[in-house]
Amino acid sequence: MKQTSQIIANAAKEGRKHLYETEAKTICMEYNIPVTKFELAKNEDEAVKIAEEIGFPVVLKIVSPDIIHKSDVGGVMLNLKDAKEVKTAYKRMMENVKKHKKDAKIIGVIVQEMAPPSTEVIVGAIKDPQFGPTLMFGLGGVFVEILKDVTFRIAPITKDEAREMLMEIKAYPLLKGYRNLPPADMEAITKILLNTSKLVMEHTEIKELDLNPIMVYEKGAKTVDARIILE
Ligand code: ADP
Numbered sequence: 001m002k003q004t005s006q007i008i009a010n011a012a013k014e015g016r017k018h019l020y021e022t023e024a025k026t027i028c029m030e031y032n033i034p035v036t037k038f039e040l041a042k043n044e045d046e047a048v049k050i051a052e053e054i055g056f057p058v059v060l061k062i063v064s065p066d067i068i069h070k071s072d073v074g075g076v077m078l079n080l081k082d083a084k085e086v087k088t089a090y091k092r093m094m095e096n097v098k099k100h101k102k103d104a105k106i107i108g109v110i111v112q113e114m115a116p117p118s119t120e121v122i123v124g125a126i127k128d129p130q131f132g133p134t135l136m137f138g139l140g141g142v143f144v145e146i147l148k149d150v151t152f153r154i155a156p157i158t159k160d161e162a163r164e165m166l167m168e169i170k171a172y173p174l175l176k177g178y179r180n181l182p183p184a185d186m187e188a189i190t191k192i193l194l195n196t197s198k199l200v201m202e203h204t205e206i207k208e209l210d211l212n213p214i215m216v217y218e219k220g221a222k223t224v225d226a227r228i229i230l231e
């Protein structure tokens with residue numbers, strides 16, 4: 001896995017433990033974990049050009065080593081429908097970030113496709129001091145944050161174990177479809193769990209991984225935010 005090793009080595013060289021979203025999503029792509037289409041823009045004009053290539057609506061997010069939780073500082077702008085909205089959002093984002101930290105180092109802005117809302121799930125990985133790489137799965141939002149409805153497995157996992165993880169959470173009936181929620185593509189989530197397992201087994205430099213959220217559709221899934229922390 002050439003690109004992944006390069007990205008990790010480069011971050012280490014720069015003394016960074018947190019990978020940028022662009023880097024984390026590039027690693028995901030190498031492991032066949034589906035992510036939103038994205039590209040890094042270095043200025044406003046580039047952001048517009050990339051948005052036009054990707055197709056509207058788009059999302060802009062700040063890429064900076066000084067900002068971990070992007071939405072906390074006004075570093076996420078959703079549902080931008082045309083070039084004018086992209087320009088306005090770009091300017092506003094730079095102001096927001098400077099207000100938060102005057103001398104924040106800014107790498108650029110990640111421009112990405114806006115994933116339509118759907119069932120949100122979370123796939124995570126941590127390195128347990130005793131058991132090594134361990135995978136986590138749960139439904140997004142309140143299910144994880146308040147109800148702690150999550151399940152864990154020590155990596156590597158088999159396909160059967162990945163399927164068990166889906167069925168184990170209390171919110172499983174929601175995955176099967178409920179009222180206005182369409183049934184989720186279980187096969188797509190299973191694949192993401194297996195590929196994440198492969199990634200953390202092959203790269204033990206990864207201390208924490210967080211695909212949060214992943215939008216799951218009736219057909220397919222898309223990782224909207226990816227965070228990777230190195231040891
Ligand atoms: P943070 O660093 O604050 O976690 P995120 O990238 O997770 O930033 O963005 C915050 C929220 O914005 C996400 O939880 C998700 O609901 C929404 N979001 C982010 N990117 C997209 C996208 N490409 N498509 C749709 N929704 C998105």
Ligand code: MG
Binds near residue numbers: 212213225
């Ligand atoms: Mg997030």
